[in-house]
Amino acid sequence: MVRAIADRIVTGIxxxxxxxxxVSLAERFEVSRTPVREALxxxxxxxLVDQRPNRxxxxxxxxxxxxxxxxxxxxxxxxxxARLSAERMTAAERRALETHxxxxxxxxxxxxxxEYEAFNTDFHTRLYQGAHSPHITEITMATRSRLAxxxxxxxxxxxxxxxxxxxxxxxxxxxxxxxxxxxxxxxKAHVSIVSEASxxxxxxxxxxxARNALPAQ
Amino acid sequence: MVRAIADRIVTGIxxxxxxxxxVSLAERFEVSRTPVREALxxxxxxxLVDQRPNRxxxxxxxxxxxxxxxxxxxxxxxxxxARLSAERMTAAERRALETHxxxxxxxxxxxxxxEYEAFNTDFHTRLYQGAHSPHITEITMATRSRLAxxxxxxxxxxxxxxxxxxxxxxxxxxxxxxxxxxxxxxxKAHVSIVSEASxxxxxxxxxxxARNALPAQ
DNA sequence: GCCTGTGCAAGTGTATGCACTTTGCGATGA
DNA sequence: TCATCGCAAAGTGCATACACTTGCACAGGC
Numbered sequence: 001m002v003r004a005i006a007d008r009i010v011t012g013i014x015x016x017x018x019x020x021x022x023v024s025l026a027e028r029f030e031v032s033r034t035p036v037r038e039a040l041x042x043x044x045x046x047x048l049v050d051q052r053p054n055r056x057x058x059x060x061x062x063x064x065x066x067x068x069x070x071x072x073x074x075x076x077x078x079x080x081x082a083r084l085s086a087e088r089m090t091a092a093e094r095r096a097l098e099t100h101x102x103x104x105x106x107x108x109x110x111x112x113x114x115e116y117e118a119f120n121t122d123f124h125t126r127l128y129q130g131a132h133s134p135h136i137t138e139i140t141m142a143t144r145s146r147l148a149x150x151x152x153x154x155x156x157x158x159x160x161x162x163x164x165x166x167x168x169x170x171x172x173x174x175x176x177x178x179x180x181x182x183x184x185x186x187x188k189a190h191v192s193i194v195s196e197a198s199x200x201x202x203x204x205x206x207x208x209x210a211r212n213a214l215p216a217q
Numbered sequence: 218m219v220r221a222i223a224d225r226i227v228t229g230i231x232x233x234x235x236x237x238x239x240v241s242l243a244e245r246f247e248v249s250r251t252p253v254r255e256a257l258x259x260x261x262x263x264x265l266v267d268q269r270p271n272r273x274x275x276x277x278x279x280x281x282x283x284x285x286x287x288x289x290x291x292x293x294x295x296x297x298x299a300r301l302s303a304e305r306m307t308a309a310e311r312r313a314l315e316t317h318x319x320x321x322x323x324x325x326x327x328x329x330x331x332e333y334e335a336f337n338t339d340f341h342t343r344l345y346q347g348a349h350s351p352h353i354t355e356i357t358m359a360t361r362s363r364l365a366x367x368x369x370x371x372x373x374x375x376x377x378x379x380x381x382x383x384x385x386x387x388x389x390x391x392x393x394x395x396x397x398x399x400x401x402x403x404x405k406a407h408v409s410i411v412s413e414a415s416x417x418x419x420x421x422x423x424x425x426x427a428r429n430a431l432p433a434q
Numbered sequence: 435g436c437c438t439g440t441g442c443a444a445g446t447g448t449a450t451g452c453a454c455t456t457t458g459c460g461a462t463g464a
Numbered sequence: 465t466c467a468t469c470g471c472a473a474a475g476t477g478c479a480t481a482c483a484c485t486t487g488c489a490c491a492g493g494c
Contacts, residue, residue, distance in 0.1 A: 032479045034477080
């Protein structure tokens with residue numbers, strides 16, 4: 001239930017600013033309002049939706065400043081994960097990371113954006129888990145979820161896939177030689193670039209939200 | 218409602234492992250089960266309580282490994298906040314931080330643990346907000362909340378208050394001269410010490426939880 | 435013509451009832 | 465004596481009903 005609504009937000013079906021009507025959602029998922037309400041409360045605690053007392057919930061609309069702050073957090077968190085991964089990953093994890101990264105090169109050559117996106121998500125998840133610190137993994141993945149709606153279109157930018165892959169390569173290289181500082185720097189730079197690539201689409205997303213605010217929907 | 222239950226957890230009235238019975242809580246706060254359920258869902262999303270399907274909620278009982286991970290995250294997050302504070306705090310914020318820190322010296326001389334604890338919380342909050350990055354502030358404060366139950370008794374250790382103050386002094390000094398790296402290092406060391414100071418009480422807390430598991434409560 | 439007050443509608447907040455899952459205890463069998 | 469099955473009680477999951485808040489529209493007065 002939570003997953004279902006969260007997916008609609010994270011995948012962009014429900015856009016920032018959209019009203020999340022309890023009865024509509026209840027009808028759509030063919031349950032009563034109660035589970036919907038509880039799901040919305042959870043999503044509210046996660047920060048994905050914004051609850052206004054007696055006025056319902058909307059998909060969290062973040063200001064450009066807050067979005068920048070989330071990307072900044074993401075860069076810092078990824079840097080920590082990369083550093084800890086370089087220091088703590090087991091030999092098996094390092095091998096798996098490198099193999100996985102090599103395999104994704106095929107996606108780059110083919111220009112397969114969607115497939116590469118899945119590889120990309122998996123790559124970063126390995127980084128988070130390689131830190132061997134459950135709570136850091138947790139807050140990093142939570143932040144990623146909140147950023148997901150704003151990051152989707154980044155691979156549409158020309159050459160973004162190829163550049164992303166080469167940035168990954170730097171991170172992998174640093175981890176393989178156990179250089180935590182280099183891994184952290186590479187990861188931070190990587191996310192910062194994603195931030196800039198995504199910022200291009202923010203204004204587009206905002207005007208869409210503005211459209212939704214019009215009477216005609 | 219959420220605040221009320223969270224307070225019982227954060228202040229240690231409800232201890233890790235305690236069952237959070239919906240009907241009991243509903244009677245205690247003189248409301249029906251529905252708002253209690255929703256509050257528990259939110260607390261579950263925050264990580265303060267652990268929800269088991271069809272088996273109710275308990276105050277999250279963290280393994281020593283997970284606790285260590287949370288303290289580690291805290292150290293990293295505080296380091297980030299300290300670094301950003303050193304780089305970004307306004308002149309007014311710096312002045313206020315220094316003044317506040319000086320005033321707390323009185324608490325140290327008097328050995329007033331409880332008052333110092335309030336000052337301490339305020340001090341760290343200033344650090345988080347000085348980073349001028351709403352999301353970093355948010356996740357840092359969330360992590361602090363989750364650690365609160367395990368950190369309460371740290372100031373009972375001999376000289377901990379005085380040492381804490383001098384550690385704060387180092388952080389303040391680094392921030393005043395805009396030295397981000399030094400501020401980060403000092404903050405990280407400070408939290409690491411808190412981690413060790415608190416670890417002493419973890420076993421005590423665990424045996425208390427074990428007692429609660431006994432039929433006699 | 436504009437502003438203000440009242441009424442209505444939409445939708446949230448809470449209470450309560452019922453069904454279902456789980457767990458503990460007891461009984462029966464090997 | 466121990467294990468397994470069954471039953472009962474406790475408690476959660478969901479549905480529904482009702483009260484209350486809020487926003488908007490329309491009408492009346494200034």
